Amino acid sequence: MAAFEYRQAQEVRDALARRGVRYLFIGKAGAILLGFPDTTQDVDLFVDRSPDNCRALVAALRELGFAVTDDQAHDIECGKDFVQLKNGPFDLDLVFAPDGIERFEDAWRRRVEVEAFPVCHLDDIIASKAAANRVKDHESLPRLRSFRAYWMQKR
């Protein structure tokens, strides 16, 4: 499996936009889109879990080359909180209820657009990492919080 590339990010953005999928880049990938200099392996998308949105998402994922079976499509459409896809051109995590963010609508209202990539506000990314409280989050949060101070000043 190769690393995620800019071209693939564009393909994700364009395929999901064509089908009107409401989603946000979240996690470290989201922070990187906002300018945070760090490395990561996965792309995390926070997706609005309404049935129509999830159906559109499945169609877009198939278009992108993910081998989503009907059973897996059912999982995505029927309310799993977390889906991990490693059956496509890159690794993708779909998060429908991230820690630290109560509703998709709230995050959507606060979103930031970077070259038409819809990205969670840095506060939401930090909130979800702080609430998840994993070892790797704990390690990255001080630098992320410092980046927030820099980013808020530059906005």
Add this chain to the structure above:
Amino acid sequence: MNPIGIMQGRLSPPIGGRIQSFPVDTWREEFYLAREAGLDCIEWIYEADTEAANPLRTDEGVTQVHRLSEDSGVAVWSVCADYYMAERLVTPDGMPRDAAVEHLIWLVGRAGLLGVRYIVLPFVDESSLRFPQEVEALLAVLKSVMPAAEQVGVELHLETDLKPADLVAVLEQLSHPLVRANYDIGNSAALGHSPMEELTLLGPWLGSIHVKDRVLGDGTVPLGAGSADFPTCFRLIRAAGFRGSFILQAAREEGLSEVELAERNRRFVEHHLAVIASGSYPTWTKRELSMEIVEPTHIPSEWLEEFEAAARRPLDMRLRYAFIHTYKPVLDDAPYRAFDTLEDYRRWCQENLPDWLGYGRV
């Protein structure tokens, strides 16, 4: 630290029992009283019943304000347009009131001449937007006023008692850089709004702040004596990156002169800002805890260099440097996994993944 100012008239004895009005006879003296109280600025009042006496109306008056401001060192960066509480900009049946709109366009020009940065438009109490059609009419009003505002670079700040999400919806619909929200800490507390919800939503739109305290469902009281949660409000205002001025609009108190009260209230705001700057955050909520605000001056220099270097790179290069792929045992061994809840996923990581991957809880 943000500048701290005061609403005009609060440095003079009340006129006719009103808590807020343009000080017809003492507006000149207020510049020097503001300086005595250690304040940076005055928010100018423009209201209907004292309009004839307001120097903002005439070029000569504006020149006089400039002179006083320069002499006292107290700025006038904002106008509180109480005029439109009496002369409403919209009718209850959802129509812009042409005469009031024309007046606002004129006032924007006058504000530009005075050199103010923003005008606060109050839609509270008698000018509250009670019906959806009034909100629609407000959108039309603002669209027609914006060319004048753009010409002089004056922002319009909406002070409303709308629910936070409804106000954000209005701001998003307009999506104009010169239209922002005024946040009144006391009014919000009186309405029982959650500062957490409100300021999180309004953060990106915050243009100006009025500092007062009120009891839930009741009137104005001294700062700290009412329902306002000042520590949370100031923390979130700061977290939103607000760099504007805090305008004191606090209750009057017997036994204290206007200047003494203004000075005490200035210290009240300064104290809260200093506590936040020092990194002491009592009574954090769970979400607030995640913020743990870092002051820009406290960013380690090597990180700052990295942030600045990254900011110079185009996005495609940033992504090229950022995404790597290495094999993660167990995690990468299945092409697909789904979990009913995120908690299930976290538990699975804890139980199945090697510790060194870092997916376990702290």
